[in-house]
Amino acid sequence: MDIFEILLSASFWTAAIRIASPLIFATLGELICERAGVLNLGIEGIMVAGAFAGWMAVYSGTGLWMGVAVAMVVGMVFGLIHSLLTVPFGLSQHVVGLGVTLLATSLTYYAYRLALPEVTSPPKIDAFQPFEIPLLSDIPLIGPALFAQTPLTYLAFILVGVVALVLYRTPLGLAMRAAGENPSAVAAQGLSVTGIRMGAVIVGSGLMAVGGAFLTMSAFDSFFFEMVNGRGWICIALVVFGAWKPGKALLGAILFAAFDALQIRVQQTPLGADIPYQVFLMMPYFLSILALIVMSRRAEVPAALMVPFNKGER
Amino acid sequence: MRLEPVANPSLWRATVPPAIAIGSTVVIASLLAMAAGANPFSVIGLILKGAFGSKFALLETLNRATPLIFTGLAVAVAFRARLWNIGAEAQLYAGALMTVVLGTGMLQWGAFALLPALALASMLAGALVLLVPALLKVRFGVDEVVTTLLFNFIFLLFISMLLEGPLKDPMGMGWPKSERLVAEARLPRIVEGLRLHWGFALALIAAVVVWVIERRTTLGYEMRAVGLNREAAGFAGIPVNAVLIKTALLSGGLAALAGFSEVAGLKGNLTLDLSPGYGYTGIVVAMLALLNPLAVVAAALFVAGIFVGADSMSRAVGVPSYLADIMLATALLLMVVAILLTRFRVVRE
Numbered sequence: 001m002d003i004f005e006i007l008l009s010a011s012f013w014t015a016a017i018r019i020a021s022p023l024i025f026a027t028l029g030e031l032i033c034e035r036a037g038v039l040n041l042g043i044e045g046i047m048v049a050g051a052f053a054g055w056m057a058v059y060s061g062t063g064l065w066m067g068v069a070v071a072m073v074v075g076m077v078f079g080l081i082h083s084l085l086t087v088p089f090g091l092s093q094h095v096v097g098l099g100v101t102l103l104a105t106s107l108t109y110y111a112y113r114l115a116l117p118e119v120t121s122p123p124k125i126d127a128f129q130p131f132e133i134p135l136l137s138d139i140p141l142i143g144p145a146l147f148a149q150t151p152l153t154y155l156a157f158i159l160v161g162v163v164a165l166v167l168y169r170t171p172l173g174l175a176m177r178a179a180g181e182n183p184s185a186v187a188a189q190g191l192s193v194t195g196i197r198m199g200a201v202i203v204g205s206g207l208m209a210v211g212g213a214f215l216t217m218s219a220f221d222s223f224f225f226e227m228v229n230g231r232g233w234i235c236i237a238l239v240v241f242g243a244w245k246p247g248k249a250l251l252g253a254i255l256f257a258a259f260d261a262l263q264i265r266v267q268q269t270p271l272g273a274d275i276p277y278q279v280f281l282m283m284p285y286f287l288s289i290l291a292l293i294v295m296s297r298r299a300e301v302p303a304a305l306m307v308p309f310n311k312g313e314r
Numbered sequence: 315m316r317l318e319p320v321a322n323p324s325l326w327r328a329t330v331p332p333a334i335a336i337g338s339t340v341v342i343a344s345l346l347a348m349a350a351g352a353n354p355f356s357v358i359g360l361i362l363k364g365a366f367g368s369k370f371a372l373l374e375t376l377n378r379a380t381p382l383i384f385t386g387l388a389v390a391v392a393f394r395a396r397l398w399n400i401g402a403e404a405q406l407y408a409g410a411l412m413t414v415v416l417g418t419g420m421l422q423w424g425a426f427a428l429l430p431a432l433a434l435a436s437m438l439a440g441a442l443v444l445l446v447p448a449l450l451k452v453r454f455g456v457d458e459v460v461t462t463l464l465f466n467f468i469f470l471l472f473i474s475m476l477l478e479g480p481l482k483d484p485m486g487m488g489w490p491k492s493e494r495l496v497a498e499a500r501l502p503r504i505v506e507g508l509r510l511h512w513g514f515a516l517a518l519i520a521a522v523v524v525w526v527i528e529r530r531t532t533l534g535y536e537m538r539a540v541g542l543n544r545e546a547a548g549f550a551g552i553p554v555n556a557v558l559i560k561t562a563l564l565s566g567g568l569a570a571l572a573g574f575s576e577v578a579g580l581k582g583n584l585t586l587d588l589s590p591g592y593g594y595t596g597i598v599v600a601m602l603a604l605l606n607p608l609a610v611v612a613a614a615l616f617v618a619g620i621f622v623g624a625d626s627m628s629r630a631v632g633v634p635s636y637l638a639d640i641m642l643a644t645a646l647l648l649m650v651v652a653i654l655l656t657r658f659r660v661v662r663e
Binding site: 094099106110114234278279288292310 | 315316317346349350398400450454455456457459460461463464465467468471472474475478479594597598601634636637639640642643644646647650651654
């Protein structure tokens with residue numbers, strides 16, 4: 001099978017959209033944080049915690065949507081910790097973010113060992129099943145890819161619109177963007193920069209956790225160590241690639257996922273058999289770095305990203 | 315609420331917040347151990363005993379601290395200049411790789427020539443690995459946090475590829491591991507009969523050297539200036555980009571020594587589980603040491619003690635050893651707040 005055949009197969013695009021879904025949630029989450037002026041390096045650990053929390057909730061008997069809610073709340077708790085330290089205390093966002101990742105990851109693994117002390121392979125849950133939207137899913141190629149996915153994927157796409165709408169069409173979004181560009185102006189309006197930034201980090205972290213939960217509740221049906229495997233860091237690159245805009249970030253996530261789906265398929269062709277599989281696994285990371293280099297020339301970084309705000313200071 | 319600088323912190327203000335941070339970490343760890351069904355009071359005792367309670371335990375802690383001193387120094391040097399090197403893990407493996415490439419028979423030298431050559435070659439490899447993100451940063455403005463993080467994944471896959479390909483030990487029963495180092499390439503023990511190799515001494519020397527560089531040389535002054543305020547440093551005529559590149563070379567080289575010392579001093583060959591995240595833990599070590607090179611040694615001993623002690627405690631009472639990682643994360647987060655509170659007071663509005 002050559003590359004064009006792969007690119008024209010419905011299963012390829014279905015896989016690409018599925019791979020993109022967790023990245024969309026987490027990238028939107030990071031985008032919200034950064035738009036308000038806070039870099040959230042807790043993303044990797046928060047995704048791990050979300051993946052475990054959602055799956056564990058469902059395994060203990062709650063419904064699937066309740067599991068998503070549990071994951072979101074767990075993510076928001078870590079977001080609260082992150083934002084408390086980085087916003088009112090103004091501590092280094094690098095150090096706190098990495099600390100939150102370490103805390104979330106180790107707490108998750110600890111909880112996993114406590115909850116399931118003697119399992120060799122983790123139990124499975126009844127995960128989200130694909131839901132075919134009538135008529136639309138019959139369209140060739142894009143039908144199965146876009147309209148025969150699990151409900152969480154639809155939610156991811158809807159959220160892109162919601163986030164864009166809130167950011168660009170509401171006073172709240174304006175205040176958020178201003179908090180990341182010119183916080184003094186926000187304070188001059190009598191609004192609380194601290195409140196806006198903390199809120200953004202908490203909500204953003206909730207979305208990251210849902211991105212993690214997608215892995216255990218929709219893409220797979222079980223929780224494994226190392227399952228997030230750098231996806232959080234890739235999402236940080238995707239925010240830069242998307243120039244801090246939800247639509248472009250969505251495009252970036254799909255492009256990235258398509259590439260990922262492609263490398264999996266090329267591995268199985270005669271061409272792929274001659275190349276060590278590690279080369280294929282490296283590709284997504286190289287691609288992320290390449291994207292950063294390409295976009296760096298015209299990146300529109302929020303002006304106050306990583307700059308703590310103290311009222312009354314100039 | 316806002317923060318107000320305190321001009322002359324009292325002894326009280328300088329010591330109480332850090333003490334509360336450490337105390338809270340212990341309390342949190344005890345509560346978590348209780349959740350695992352263990353006696354909360356005995357767990358901390360077991361960790362201390364497992365880390366420092368016997369000659370064997372102490373040597374184990376010193377051995378575990380060795381790579382952490384190197385990676386802690388690597389991070390401290392970089393962070394001091396605000397170069398966010400999160401890639402010490404990749405640089406560690408670069409050093410380990412160089413050690414096995416040159417030390418498994420390629421260089422047929424005596425130990426006195428071979429060991430320094432291996433150490434230097436390792437440093438060079440690590441420096442080169444960090445040079446790429448550093449160049450991307452100064453040339454294109456690409457954020458080094460993401461690139462160094464992503465390089466960790468790339469480099470580990472690269473090592474995996476080599477261990478299943480050209481570097482694979484033909485006698486390895488199919489396991490992905492390298493051949494063993496020749497005898498001349500092994501770091502000897504400091505005292506015959508005691509399980510502690512010269513890598514630990516090298517780590518102590520490295521800490522002193524880094525301290526001297528930071529406090530007594532022009533480069534050290536420039537690194538601190540660049541870290542304090544990049545614009546002001548540039549305005550004052552300091553070649554900011556050149557300083558960042560030099561910092562990257564030094565930092566990468568230090569992290570690579572961790573790989574050299576682990577392979578030449580402890581393991582003897584290269585496997586994919588050489589480092590259980592020493593590169594990342596180096597960040598915690600450096601932060602707990604407030605980026606001070608000499609304090610890195612103490613912080614590394616503390617962190618290594620928690621890991622070794624938690625392993626031993628976990629075997630004894632069945633509390634998952636991830637408790638150690640939780641303690642480190644909690645200590646890190648609480649400590650950065652505590653340090654802030656020693657210098658600022660919180661004022662209500």
